[in-house]
Amino acid sequence: MSKRLVTILWSIAGLLAxxxxxxxxxxxxxxxxxxxxATGDAILKDLPLNKxxxxxxxxxxxxxxxxxxxxxxxxxxxxxYEADFARLTxxxxxxxxxxxxxxxxxxxxxxxxxxxxxxxxxxxxxGYQITFLGADGKELKSLSIGKSTAxxxxxxxxxxxxxxxxxxxxSSVYAVNExxxxxxxxxxxxxxxGFIQINGIESIAMASANDEKFKSWSVSRENAGSDFTVDxxxxxxxxxxxxxxxxxxxxxSPQFEDVLTAEEGDKRRNGDKARQLTIETFEGFKYEIxxxxxxxxxxxxISPGAPVDFIAxxxxxxxxxxxxxxxxxESEEDAKKAEEAFAAxxxxxxxxxxxxxxxxxxxxxxxxxxxxxxNLEFSQIAQAVSKTEAIAPTPKYEGPMAPNQxxxxxxxxASPATPAPTPKxxxxxxxxxxxxxxxPKAEDEEQEEAAPDSNNSDALSAISxxxxxxxxxxxxxxxxxxxx
Numbered sequence: 001m002s003k004r005l006v007t008i009l010w011s012i013a014g015l016l017a018x019x020x021x022x023x024x025x026x027x028x029x030x031x032x033x034x035x036x037x038a039t040g041d042a043i044l045k046d047l048p049l050n051k052x053x054x055x056x057x058x059x060x061x062x063x064x065x066x067x068x069x070x071x072x073x074x075x076x077x078x079x080x081y082e083a084d085f086a087r088l089t090x091x092x093x094x095x096x097x098x099x100x101x102x103x104x105x106x107x108x109x110x111x112x113x114x115x116x117x118x119x120x121x122x123x124x125x126x127g128y129q130i131t132f133l134g135a136d137g138k139e140l141k142s143l144s145i146g147k148s149t150a151x152x153x154x155x156x157x158x159x160x161x162x163x164x165x166x167x168x169x170x171s172s173v174y175a176v177n178e179x180x181x182x183x184x185x186x187x188x189x190x191x192x193x194g195f196i197q198i199n200g201i202e203s204i205a206m207a208s209a210n211d212e213k214f215k216s217w218s219v220s221r222e223n224a225g226s227d228f229t230v231d232x233x234x235x236x237x238x239x240x241x242x243x244x245x246x247x248x249x250x251x252x253s254p255q256f257e258d259v260l261t262a263e264e265g266d267k268r269r270n271g272d273k274a275r276q277l278t279i280e281t282f283e284g285f286k287y288e289i290x291x292x293x294x295x296x297x298x299x300x301x302i303s304p305g306a307p308v309d310f311i312a313x314x315x316x317x318x319x320x321x322x323x324x325x326x327x328x329x330e331s332e333e334d335a336k337k338a339e340e341a342f343a344a345x346x347x348x349x350x351x352x353x354x355x356x357x358x359x360x361x362x363x364x365x366x367x368x369x370x371x372x373x374x375n376l377e378f379s380q381i382a383q384a385v386s387k388t389e390a391i392a393p394t395p396k397y398e399g400p401m402a403p404n405q406x407x408x409x410x411x412x413x414a415s416p417a418t419p420a421p422t423p424k425x426x427x428x429x430x431x432x433x434x435x436x437x438x439x440p441k442a443e444d445e446e447q448e449e450a451a452p453d454s455n456n457s458d459a460l461s462a463i464s465x466x467x468x469x470x471x472x473x474x475x476x477x478x479x480x481x482x483x484x
Contacts, residue, residue, distance in 0.1 A: 035103040035172040043098045043164055043176055044141060053135040055088075059185030060126035066190060077187040078259045081362070084192050091182040095130075098178040101149075101161060106173045114163040114173055115147025128183055131167075142167030145183065149175045188258040195364075196314060196356050198251045200224050200282040204374065207276045214275070215378040219244060224282060230382050237382040244381060250374045251279070251287075258365040260311065265363025268295050269311040277374065283349060284319040294365065307368035310375075314364065316356040320349055 037043070054067040054076075065076040066083050073083040111117050112125065120126040127146040134140050146163035161177045184190070202221065208214035219228040228244040230237075260268065274292035291312035324342040326335070 035105065035174070036166075036169055037100050037103060037172075037174060039100050039102065041100050042096065043100060043143070043166070043174060044096050047096065047132065047141045049092070049096070051134050051140060052132045054133045056131045056133065057183070057185045058129040058131075060121055060123040062185040062187065064185055064187040064190055075187050075190050078191060079261050079362075081259045082192040083190050087182050087190065091180065094178050094180050094182070098164070098176040098180075100174045101177050102175040104173055105171055107171045110173070111144075111146075111165075114165070116144045116163070116165060128185060130183075139167075145180060148179070191259055193255070194355070195254055195256055196251065196287065196316065196359065197253055197352075198279055198281065198285070198287055201248060201250070201279055202282045203280045204228075204247055204250070205278045206374075206376070207278075208274065209276060210272050210274055217376075217378040217381060219247065219381070233382055236385055238385050239382050240380065243376060246373045251370075254366070254370045256364040256366050256370070257309065260363040260365060262361075262363065265311055265313075268297070269293075269363075270295050275375070284321065285349075285353070286317045286319070288315040288317075289313070290315075291366065291371065309368060310366045310371050312364050312366050312371075313362065314356075314359045316353065316359070318349065318353045320346060320353075 037045075052068070054065055056065045057063065063077075066073055066088060067076050067080075069080065073085055073088055074080040075083050106114070112120070114127075115125055116127040117125050118127075118129070124147060127144055129142065129144050131142040132140045144165045144167070146165070149161040149163060160179045161175055162180055164174045164176055165172065166174075203218065204220075205216070205218035207216040218231045220231055221228045227241070228239075228247055230239045230244075233239065269292040271292055274290060277287075277289040277291065279287040279289075289312055291310045294309045294311050324339060327338070330338070
């Protein structure tokens with residue numbers, strides 16, 4: 001083998017070695033993750049929750065800031081109304097426990113592709129921006145949450161995960177197997193839903209300070225087991241029990257849709273139609289609810305005939321007993337148990353009073369169905385009774401009376417006498433009776449009979465016995481002549 005050939009072979013071997021090193025180097029570079037987080041890493045693994053003072057959530061149309069006021073979390077856009085802590089806890093848990101299922105490099109130019117387009121008007125295309133702030137107002141962490149990963153599945157199915165981009169990593173997008181179902185930018189969705197609960201109603205009164213056409217009404221009952229009666233009900237009216245019965249449980253678990261600021265509440269309520277509702281319970285609670293129909297707005301117009309929401313303010317007071325009424329004849333053991341039960345119940349009522357008094361000076365937007373059972377006119381709880389026609393007096397009976405039937409003057413008989421049936425004539429031919437002509441009347445008799453005011457008794461007294469005898473004989477002779 002020549003020296004030149006050996007040199008060529010060694011050159012080829014060296015070249016192959018260099019190519020092998022380059023291939024191995026490039027393969028190692030491709031296997032390295034292009035993002036800061038790898039599959040299985042928590043998306044917010046370095047979030048200092050103990051330093052978070054507020055959380056801001058921005059959407060396409062709304063934004064909400066939930067702030068920690070040391071004693072509770074509150075909604076800034078609703079004048080610091082208490083936030084739904086249970087919902088907030090679920091959201092934070094889902095954010096901190098969400099892990100990376102897939103990662104890829106994708107800069108801001110791909111935001112629309114993953115549903116993170118901050119300029120889009122549609123919420124699905126816009127996505128959500130979440131910012132965690134410290135006590136000093138500085139940003140601790142931020143992220144964007146886009147559309148569902150299921151939309152990229154060829155079949156439209158797949159897991160109900162979301163695309164996520166971290167604020168400090170604008171060139172990476174992560175797919176996580178978490179739907180973040182409690183996420184919302186609407187402040188109303190973050191309000192604590194607890195509200196007044198009215199039980200054991202003793203009386204209800206409704207009035208209107210500004211509506212002169214409204215007729216005030218009130219109802220009451222003696223105990224929790226009895227029915228309501230309308231107070232001072234006129235004699236010409238009767239109650240409508242179909243409307244009174246539901247009042248027993250009215251506002252036992254009411255719901256509100258939103259809490260308005262003082263400025264918005266004064267602006268939106270129709271004060272001319274305001275009502276003052278007062279409800280008192282057997283346990284000493286008194287609820288005064290001043291409510292009025294909500295005026296339509298550009299964002300929330302009211303269609304004709306559609307249900308109307310109400311804007312209400314609630315004031316709660318209570319006159320709680322300080323000691324239990326003694327029961328005559330109760331044993332010492334029974335009295336001790338009763339005292340313990342009384343003390344426990346009073347503690348519950350005081351806690352309830354404290355909680356419900358916190359609703360004062362707030363404007364609540366109440367849906368129509370919350371107030372429909374009690375938002376009644378007087379004409380709905382009582383109706384005028386129609387006047388009954390007077391019964392005509394029984395007419396006097398002037399007809400004949402049956403034998404042995406007594407009758408009071410001006411009184412109709414109980415039942416008319418039934419006439420005796422007429423016997424049927426025999427079917428065989430009979431000789432018809434011979435008509436007897438009346439006796440001829442004297443001229444003076446005809447004149448007497450023609451007189452309108454003639455008296456029969458006077459006419460008989462003017463005929464002698466001889467005349468009567470003659471008239472009878474003439475009649476007999478006439479009958480005999482006809483028979484011959």
